[in-house]
Amino acid sequence: MFSVGASPNTAARTSVSSLKKTKQNSRVKSGSRRNVVQTFAKKTPDGPRVCIAGVTGAVGQEFLRVLKQRDFPYSEMKMLASSRSAGKEVEFDGETYTTEELTETSFDNMDIALFSAGGSISKKFGPIAVEKGCYVVDNSSAFRMTEGVPLVIPEVNPEAMADMKIGSGKGGIIANPNCSTIIALMATTAIQRKVGIERMVVSTYQAASGAGAQAMAELEQQTRELVNDGEVKTKEIFPWGYAFNLFSHNAPMMDNGYNEEEMKMVKETKKIWNTDDISICATCIRVPVMRAHAESINLTLKNDLSEEEARKIISEFPGVSLIDDRANNRFPMPSDASDQDDCFVGRIRRDISQKGNKGLELFVCGDQIRKGAAQNAVQVAELLL
Amino acid sequence: MFSVGASPNTAARTSVSSLKKTKQNSRVKSGSRRNVVQTFAKKTPDGPRVCIAGVTGAVGQEFLRVLKQRDFPYSEMKMLASSRSAGKEVEFDGETYTTEELTETSFDNMDIALFSAGGSISKKFGPIAVEKGCYVVDNSSAFRMTEGVPLVIPEVNPEAMADMKIGSGKGGIIANPNCSTIIALMATTAIQRKVGIERMVVSTYQAASGAGAQAMAELEQQTRELVNDGEVKTKEIFPWGYAFNLFSHNAPMMDNGYNEEEMKMVKETKKIWNTDDISICATCIRVPVMRAHAESINLTLKNDLSEEEARKIISEFPGVSLIDDRANNRFPMPSDASDQDDCFVGRIRRDISQKGNKGLELFVCGDQIRKGAAQNAVQVAELLL
Numbered sequence: 156m157f158s159v160g161a162s163p164n165t166a167a168r169t170s171v172s173s174l175k176k177t178k179q180n181s182r183v184k185s186g187s188r189r190n191v192v193q194t195f196a197k198k199t200p201d202g203p204r205v206c207i208a209g210v211t212g213a214v215g216q217e218f219l220r221v222l223k224q225r226d227f228p229y230s231e232m233k234m235l236a237s238s239r240s241a242g243k244e245v246e247f248d249g250e251t252y253t254t255e256e257l258t259e260t261s262f263d264n265m266d267i268a269l270f271s272a273g274g275s276i277s278k279k280f281g282p283i284a285v286e287k288g289c290y291v292v293d294n295s296s297a298f299r300m301t302e303g304v305p306l307v308i309p310e311v312n313p314e315a316m317a318d319m320k321i322g323s324g325k326g327g328i329i330a331n332p333n334c335s336t337i338i339a340l341m342a343t344t345a346i347q348r349k350v351g352i353e354r355m356v357v358s359t360y361q362a363a364s365g366a367g368a369q370a371m372a373e374l375e376q377q378t379r380e381l382v383n384d385g386e387v388k389t390k391e392i393f394p395w396g397y398a399f400n401l402f403s404h405n406a407p408m409m410d411n412g413y414n415e416e417e418m419k420m421v422k423e424t425k426k427i428w429n430t431d432d433i434s435i436c437a438t439c440i441r442v443p444v445m446r447a448h449a450e451s452i453n454l455t456l457k458n459d460l461s462e463e464e465a466r467k468i469i470s471e472f473p474g475v476s477l478i479d480d481r482a483n484n485r486f487p488m489p490s491d492a493s494d495q496d497d498c499f500v501g502r503i504r505r506d507i508s509q510k511g512n513k514g515l516e517l518f519v520c521g522d523q524i525r526k527g528a529a530q531n532a533v534q535v536a537e538l539l540l
Numbered sequence: 541m542f543s544v545g546a547s548p549n550t551a552a553r554t555s556v557s558s559l560k561k562t563k564q565n566s567r568v569k570s571g572s573r574r575n576v577v578q579t580f581a582k583k584t585p586d587g588p589r590v591c592i593a594g595v596t597g598a599v600g601q602e603f604l605r606v607l608k609q610r611d612f613p614y615s616e617m618k619m620l621a622s623s624r625s626a627g628k629e630v631e632f633d634g635e636t637y638t639t640e641e642l643t644e645t646s647f648d649n650m651d652i653a654l655f656s657a658g659g660s661i662s663k664k665f666g667p668i669a670v671e672k673g674c675y676v677v678d679n680s681s682a683f684r685m686t687e688g689v690p691l692v693i694p695e696v697n698p699e700a701m702a703d704m705k706i707g708s709g710k711g712g713i714i715a716n717p718n719c720s721t722i723i724a725l726m727a728t729t730a731i732q733r734k735v736g737i738e739r740m741v742v743s744t745y746q747a748a749s750g751a752g753a754q755a756m757a758e759l760e761q762q763t764r765e766l767v768n769d770g771e772v773k774t775k776e777i778f779p780w781g782y783a784f785n786l787f788s789h790n791a792p793m794m795d796n797g798y799n800e801e802e803m804k805m806v807k808e809t810k811k812i813w814n815t816d817d818i819s820i821c822a823t824c825i826r827v828p829v830m831r832a833h834a835e836s837i838n839l840t841l842k843n844d845l846s847e848e849e850a851r852k853i854i855s856e857f858p859g860v861s862l863i864d865d866r867a868n869n870r871f872p873m874p875s876d877a878s879d880q881d882d883c884f885v886g887r888i889r890r891d892i893s894q895k896g897n898k899g900l901e902l903f904v905c906g907d908q909i910r911k912g913a914a915q916n917a918v919q920v921a922e923l924l925l
Contacts, residue, residue: 354893354894355893356741356838356893358743358823358836360745360786360825360827375767378763378767378784379767379768382760382763382764382767382768383764383767383768395873395875396875399763399828399829399830399874399875400829400873400874400875401745401827401829401834401873401874402871402873403869403871403886403887403903405869407869408866408867408869411889411890411892412847412866412887412888412889412890413889413892414869421892434892434893434894435892435893436838436891436892436893436894436899436901438743438836438838438887438901438903440745440834440836440903442745442786442827442828443784443827443828443829444784444785444786444828445784449786449825451743451823451825451836453741453821453823453838462797481793481797482793484788484790484792484793484799486787486788488780488785488786488787489784489785489786490780490781490784490785501788502788502797502823503797504796504797504798505796505797506821507796507798507806507819507820507821508739508740508741508819508820508821509739509819509821514821516821516823518788518823518825
């Protein structure tokens with residue numbers, strides 16, 4: 156069985172060996188891959204005091220794994236959750252913590268708070284934490300478009316939070332972008348920097364994890380019911396079947412016919428790239444995949460860029476690996492990206508529907524829980540040190 | 541269990557009732573839906589003599605269901621297959637047929653041959669059948685781009701085969717377009733006719749059925765292994781896991797970095813619409829869905845078209861139903877399209893990345909085996925009568 160929740164694995168595992176083999180055959184490899192080895196986070200008296208709001212959720216649990224893997228230094232760690240989950244025990248770095256209820260006093264004498272407990276919790280407790288001198292890295296959408304709140308992908312725009320450092324005596328909020336925005340911009344920022352992007356048309360293939368651990372569990376349960384009993388019985392999260400099906404993203408629909416997920420990509424990209432001079436159209440679709448998003452991205456460039464140059468600069472971008480092996484028809488898949496730090500880019504090719512070298516097509520996969528959420532937030536926290 | 545092969549069902553069934561309910565709430569409904577009722581094909585002395593090449597395959601079996609459902613008239617029916625499958629019994633219209641081996645004499649005294657036995661069989665036996673005065677409706681790609689061979693979607697370009705009629709004393713080949721092309725053009729032809737399309741950017745979400753009954757069986761088997769035993773054991777059709785995964789279409793890769801499936805959409809669209817004056821870029825992706833394709837389509841129009849007008853003309857197009865219910869976030873899903881005649885269009889909206897009313901986005905789902913293959917071929921055969 157592949158577990159969902161505390162340790163959400165996927166079909167990914169089944170093809171890790173094939174991935175490794177194929178990566179060696181890829182035409183271009185990135186030198187930027189971080190070695191994902193289980194280590195111990197650095198508990199040190201000099202480290203910041205860290206608390207996690209929403210620790211029992213899928214992203215909260217991933218925070219812990221990422222903090223460990225990245226040797227994140229800390230002197231104190233506090234696990235926070237809703238009153239419903241308070242009291243649960245959480246293991247971290249060889250110690251057992253009892254989850255405390257998130258209250259106004261939770262942030263007293265804390266340096267960093269990683270939030271992933273939903274927008275309303277962030278809205279209520281984020282400013283309280285800041286008032287107490289704490290830096291909040293918020294995974295919700297609550298403050299993403301708030302003026303003065305940096306919206307940061309560390310590989311893309313670390314300069315947006317350059318004046319934020321622990322020990323400055325001040326606190327502040329840094330927003331984590333939406334998962335599909337992060338993954339799109341990991342694939343395209345090198346191109347934006349090099350030649351400028353005029354227009355971006357994105358179609359997403361989004362995993363269940365973006366809808367939370369319960370959606371992952373429902374997808375798994377429905378699928379089990381269908382293959383074993385021939386019919387879907389469990390429909391609690393979505394009103395339609397998810398197993399062997401796909402559907403337009405469940406985010407609320409706006410007046411212009413785009414859902415919020417799609418508009419996040421439009422607005423957040425402009426803020427992160429600090430430009431209004433780009434046109435974006437997104438179609439966000441949920442597919443029956445567990446935890447890695449994929450995106451088909453069509454670009455209109457401001458200046459010419461050859462396919463070869465595009466491949467080179469994308470591969471050199473930190474946190475990106477190429478899987479672009481035409482000879483073996485081997486390109487990024489969710490199973491490559493699941494449980495991995497990097498985003499994987501492939502299908503890089505000149506867009507034959509645009510003149511000259513002004514159009515480019517590519518395909519990207521990234522882990523929604525990791526780079527799309529927890530890992531990006533921990534990387535942001537690292538910039539605070 | 542949901543069966544694969546002779547009767548490839550899907551998760552579709554689980555949401556048919558919800559579909560019906562939602563369709564009543566949809567803002568625009570098509571009056572063109574064909575009533576899918578199981579009837580008996582019309583065996584009549586005046587009917588054509590029909591044979592089916594590749595009757596034991598997924599599309600071959602669907603030919604039989606579609607012929608029945610559409611009351612297709614016939615005076616004689618012959619079931620053909622490879623020597624390996626010859627001798628198998630096939631039920632049709634209350635009679636039992638013994639499958640015969642496909643040979644050069646198979647087409648003697650036949651009027652219509654429906655082919656779905658692969659490109660090499662079509663190439664070898666198609667011209668033989670024509671020589672004997674038989675009309676061949678070929679589901680393979682063998683003759684699609686051959687000059688003089690009409691490539692026909694009956695709702696789109698019936699005029700291409702206007703001079704082909706049974707009783708003319710001549711035979712001929714009519715090619716069935718590729719599934720993803722058919723489904724894209726069912727959604728967009730009304731727009732092409734009304735204002736002209738300058739550029740089309742397509743990202744597909746393609747079902748297992750396009751890779752054949754064995755791929756469907758492998759997807760089901762892998763999924764069962766994964767949810768029941770936690771690991772994928774069966775990998776015979778694709779070298780990577782398909783369950784809870786997706787991947788770039790397995791069609792052969794061309795020198796320009798596009799796979800054949802993508803280039804089919806480019807070339808076939810130009811032939812079907814009888815124009816070179818359109819630019820197309822496609823990204824074809826296989827998703828873990830059984831038998832209905834989905835496509836995200838971004839259009840640049842030659843002339844202005846409002847969202848409302850687009851919705852109206854798409855809904856009026858024969859063989860298309862709208863599911864475009866923003867209030868309930870209810871749009872086309874593979875489970876809507878599976879086992880259905882119509883293609884379902886939704887997410888119709890102005891493209892906010894293009895100026896004025898020159899850009900349009902939409903999402904379409906269609907049954908790959910039915911409208912994408914067998915049904916379209918039988919509709920072509922109807923035009924021969």
